[in-house]
Amino acid sequence: MNVPFLNSRRFSKRNLIFASILLLLLSFLSSHYFRQNPSVGSEVKKLQNYIFNEQKDFNELIKDSSLMRKLVQKQESLDEFKKIADKEYGFFLYAETLSEQGELIFWNNQNVLPTTNDLSLTEGEFFQRLSNGYYVIIKKRVQLSGKAFEECWGEGFPSNVNSVP
DSSP states (O other), X not given: OOOHHHHSGGGOHHHHHHHHHHHHHHHHHHHHHTOSSOOHHHHHHHHHHHHHHHHHHHHHHHHOHHHHHHHHTXXXXXXXXXXXXXXXXXXEEEEOOSSSSOXXXXXXXXXOOOOHHHHTXXXXXXXXXXXXXXXXXXXXXXXXXXXXXXXXXXXXXXXXXXXXX
């Protein structure tokens, strides 16, 4: 069988072999780059780094006793308010009361509100599933001028892990 376009110089056997090798290499590279299921290990690492950075930011926030005092006394400036309101995580400041509920003094978003059960937890870190997703909750007690205040941090997991920065 004589196929005229394969006999021409443009399609010599050597050129066809090089083209097939090039296409084969290109297919391996593209399958690695565009794989549909990214490795679980890399996604776990991205999520761990995201949570670690948010926890670090939360710890820096609560170390600022001057700002915490202003929040309790409702005397924070607009810039300070915006700084906290722009946080990616939920920040809730409660005054300790005789009941287990506590008095909510400050919050920065309305994605989730800690439940009564969350307030009765001991100080520490917890993982919970709520109606709108999974959350890491950190509860810390802070002393300001002899009064105890509890601060909660809740970080929701994004619905799409690829959206984690």
